[in-house]
Amino acid sequence: MSGTHDAPAPAAGTPMVQVEGLHKMFGDLHVLKGVDLEVPRGSVCVVLGPSGSGKSTLLRCVNELEEITGGRIRVDGELMGYREVTKDGRTRLHRLHPKVVARQRSRIGMVFQRFNLFPHMTALDNVAEAPVQVRGLSRSEARARAAELLDRVGLADRADHYPAQLSGGQQQRVAIARALAMDPELMLFDEPTSALDPELVGEVLAVMRDLARSGMTMMVVTHEIGFAREVADTVVFMDEGVIVEQGTPEQVLGDPQHERTRSFLAHVL
Amino acid sequence: MTGRTPGGDAAGAPGDDPVPDRIHARPVPRPGRWVSAVVLLVLAAMAVNALLTNEKFRWDVVWLYFRDVTVVRGVGWTLVLTFGSMLIAIVLAVLLAIMRRSDNPVMKAVSWGYIWFFRGTPIYTQLVFWGLISVLYPRLSLGIPFGPEFFEFRTADLFTAFVCALIGLSLNEAAYLAEIVRAGLGSVDPGQTEAAKALGMKDGKILTRIVLPQAMRVIVPPTGNETISMLKTTSLVLAVPFTLDLQYSTNAIGNRLFLPIPLLMVAAIWYLLITSVLMVGQHYVERYYGRGFGTQTSGGRRGRGPGGRGRRPGKQDLIAASGTTKDDPFLEVTP
Numbered sequence: 001m002s003g004t005h006d007a008p009a010p011a012a013g014t015p016m017v018q019v020e021g022l023h024k025m026f027g028d029l030h031v032l033k034g035v036d037l038e039v040p041r042g043s044v045c046v047v048l049g050p051s052g053s054g055k056s057t058l059l060r061c062v063n064e065l066e067e068i069t070g071g072r073i074r075v076d077g078e079l080m081g082y083r084e085v086t087k088d089g090r091t092r093l094h095r096l097h098p099k100v101v102a103r104q105r106s107r108i109g110m111v112f113q114r115f116n117l118f119p120h121m122t123a124l125d126n127v128a129e130a131p132v133q134v135r136g137l138s139r140s141e142a143r144a145r146a147a148e149l150l151d152r153v154g155l156a157d158r159a160d161h162y163p164a165q166l167s168g169g170q171q172q173r174v175a176i177a178r179a180l181a182m183d184p185e186l187m188l189f190d191e192p193t194s195a196l197d198p199e200l201v202g203e204v205l206a207v208m209r210d211l212a213r214s215g216m217t218m219m220v221v222t223h224e225i226g227f228a229r230e231v232a233d234t235v236v237f238m239d240e241g242v243i244v245e246q247g248t249p250e251q252v253l254g255d256p257q258h259e260r261t262r263s264f265l266a267h268v269l
Numbered sequence: 270m271t272g273r274t275p276g277g278d279a280a281g282a283p284g285d286d287p288v289p290d291r292i293h294a295r296p297v298p299r300p301g302r303w304v305s306a307v308v309l310l311v312l313a314a315m316a317v318n319a320l321l322t323n324e325k326f327r328w329d330v331v332w333l334y335f336r337d338v339t340v341v342r343g344v345g346w347t348l349v350l351t352f353g354s355m356l357i358a359i360v361l362a363v364l365l366a367i368m369r370r371s372d373n374p375v376m377k378a379v380s381w382g383y384i385w386f387f388r389g390t391p392i393y394t395q396l397v398f399w400g401l402i403s404v405l406y407p408r409l410s411l412g413i414p415f416g417p418e419f420f421e422f423r424t425a426d427l428f429t430a431f432v433c434a435l436i437g438l439s440l441n442e443a444a445y446l447a448e449i450v451r452a453g454l455g456s457v458d459p460g461q462t463e464a465a466k467a468l469g470m471k472d473g474k475i476l477t478r479i480v481l482p483q484a485m486r487v488i489v490p491p492t493g494n495e496t497i498s499m500l501k502t503t504s505l506v507l508a509v510p511f512t513l514d515l516q517y518s519t520n521a522i523g524n525r526l527f528l529p530i531p532l533l534m535v536a537a538i539w540y541l542l543i544t545s546v547l548m549v550g551q552h553y554v555e556r557y558y559g560r561g562f563g564t565q566t567s568g569g570r571r572g573r574g575p576g577g578r579g580r581r582p583g584k585q586d587l588i589a590a591s592g593t594t595k596d597d598p599f600l601e602v603t604p
Contacts, residue, residue: 063467099471106469116464119561120482130468133478162561175464182468 014077016041016186016217017062023070024057031057033241034071039186039234044218046228046249049238050264055221058238059188062219063110064101076185080104106134109179113191115171117163123150123174124159127181134182142181149177153207169200173207180211187211189220225268229253237261330531334522335538343518344539350431350503350514354438355496361439362446367476369451380447387444395441396508399433431513434506442499449491453484485558493551497544515539 017039024032031054039045047055060066062073064081073080081101082093096104117126127146131137137145150159153173163171172192179187189208193201205227212218212231222228228235228249235252237244239260245252256262320326334340368380387395403424412418428436457480465475504516512518515536523532 065463065466102466102469102471104469105467108467110464110467112460112464112467114460116458116460118461118464118479118483120558121561129478130465130470133474134469134471164561178468 014074015039016043016076017045017219018074018077019058019062019071020073021071022058022061022068022073024054024061024066025069031241032061035238035241035243037236037243037246039217039219041217042215043233044212044220044231045234045236046232047219047221047236047238048223048225048228048252048264049244052240053238054241055238056190059110059190059219059221062186063105063108063188065110075104075108078104102134106130106182107185109176109182109184109187111172111175111179111187111189111192113194115163115168115175115195117171117175117178119163122160122162123155123166126163126174127178130178131181146177146181149180150174152180152210153177154203167200168196169203172196172204176204176207176211184216186217186219189218189222191221191223193222193224223268225253225265237264239264325530326534327528327531330526330528331534331538334519334532334535337522339518339522340515340535340539343513343515344543346513347500347503347515348543350434350438350506350511351496351500353435354442354503355499357435357439358442358446359492361443362450363481365443365447366450366454369447370454384444384447387441392437392441392502393505393508396434396437396505399428399437400430400509402428402433430509430511433509434503434511437509438499438502438506442495446492446495449495450484450488453486453488454480456487457483482558486555486562489551489555489558493547493554496551497547500543500547501540 015038017037019035019037022032022035022037023030035054035058037045037058047058049055057066061068062075062080068081081096081104083096085092085094117123118129121129124143124146127149128139128142131142131145132139135142147156147159150156153176155170155173155177158166158170158174163174166174176192192208193204196204201224205224208218208220208227209231220227220232230249232249234246235249236246237252237256237258237260244258244260245256252261253265256265321328365380365383368376369384371377406424408421409424409427410418410421461479461483462475465479470478503514506514507517512521519532519536520529523529526532
């Protein structure tokens with residue numbers, strides 16, 4: 001977990017993400033079966049695994065898009081979604097009010113496989129919308145900042161385009177800019193390049209690479225092994241709802257200890 | 270177009286064709302089109318003849334009363350009733366649709382019950398009922414049930430014929446519109462709500478800023494349809510009885526003159542005229558809410574091609590104009 005970034009890691013202490021004994025059930029379907037994971041500040045954690053292994057669900061639980069069935073998730077030391085109340089020596093969980101949940105989410109950026117840009121707004125307004133509605137910035141302030149962010153992802157000249165007028169790679173870069181507009185402490189990427197044509201994957205990965213270099217804490221679910229090898233500090237391999245192994249890219253990708261990891265890598269490499 | 274110099278298309282001389290030996294083929298003969306056109310032309314001539322030569326239509330009377338003060342005032346009242354009740358109905362319908370989708374079981378049940386009742390009884394019956402409300406409850410008061418009353422008024426003072434007609438039409442319409450709004454809200458990709466949530470937006474903002482504007486694309490066309498339908502449903506307000514609208518006033522004149530048919534024609538022409546104007550309006554509203562989506566058609570959430578407010582025509586517009594494909598061969602590879 002050595003820092004490969006140029007940026008100095010912020011004051012150590014609690015990790016940015018702490019997942020303890022996380023379970024998630026959809027009805028009778030047990031998707032996550034006790035996941036423990038820590039993502040230190042400023043590091044990049046790439047989650048690999050076959051489809052159905054629960055890696056997307058893990059990401060969605062961190063952002064409270066799924067209600068967890070068991071365990072605890074802490075982001076920046078703060079328990080997500082619940083409040084612990086100790087009474088008569090017993091600790092019980094109280095669900096947080098949706099407003100508080102919304103505030104917790106606003107500190108975490110998320111990028112989706114299908115971009116999910118708002119189709120009725122231009123690229124610029126897509127990026128400016130949340131700062132106006134959540135942070136209460138003025139429209140002009142938010143637009144100026146949005147223009148900067150679009151410039152950062154190389155799309156300054158596409159600000160007035162509607163999502164339908166952009167290529168998949170451009171849409172995904174706008175989606176990254178939209179998430180960054182909320183100044184998140186943590187960015188979650190849920191298969192950000194899986195819906196893209198092969199020749200467009202590179203431009204999105206380049207933006208993500210820059211972001212990692214700037215010291216952003218990132219959790220990335222992907223099938224891009226090259227990206228994992230180059231950018232990740234930690235690689236996590238998941239299968240059937242558990243973490244099979246984790247370590248540095250060299251360890252997990254170069255010298256996998258488990259048969260399941262080996263056979264998965266043999267298929268994707 | 271043969272014998273062009275190499276690279277001649279770059280010279281750009283007017284009339285220079287970039288396609289060497291362009292195809293100018295004869296089209297497939299379509300005799301059926303000519304035959305059907307002739308047949309229809311004859312039928313149309315017969316219809317016009319039947320309308321113009323039959324003196325019982327009394328076109329002079331039609332023209333005279335088309336401009337009559339009472340009739341034009343009737344048009345005004347009909348328009349006020351149509352737009353007034355649609356406005357109230359839309360607000361109510363959005364509320365009902367949101368209630369129906371909420372997690373709150375009480376809200377859900379209220380919305381379901383409302384729609385069940387107002388869709389399940391005839392509009393005519395409802396209008397008669399509202400007309401009789403002041404007989405049913407001569408005095409209305411505001412207060413705590415079985416407790417003190419704060420103030421009281423005569424029902425007939427508040428529930429004039431116009432108010433009764435307005436309430437009757439809008440409450441009934443809201444039930445239908447609520448289902449349209451519900452379908453519209455349901456048509457928006459759940460990924461949109463998720464993306465907005467992930468940005469930390471609260472439910473109210475997600476609804477008004479993200480979901481409703483996209484739902485409008487689905488809601489507007491049937492709502493335009495409902496408006497046109499409402500225009501003609503206002504002719505039922507005589508059940509209240511409200512007697513100033515277009516249908517009632519033309520009918521009254523027709524009965525007085527013993528000339529029912531010309532006055533029916535007056536009403537029909539006015540209704541047709543208003544409907545035509547409404548259709549034009551609907552076109553523009555649809556275009557506004559279609560921005561960012563494919564130009565026409567349902568398009569889908571990943572609809573391609575520029576839409577809305579007069580953007581410069583792109584490659585995709587030209588391809589779409591051909592009417593043969595919606596695919597954009599350029600989109601995914603444009604740098």
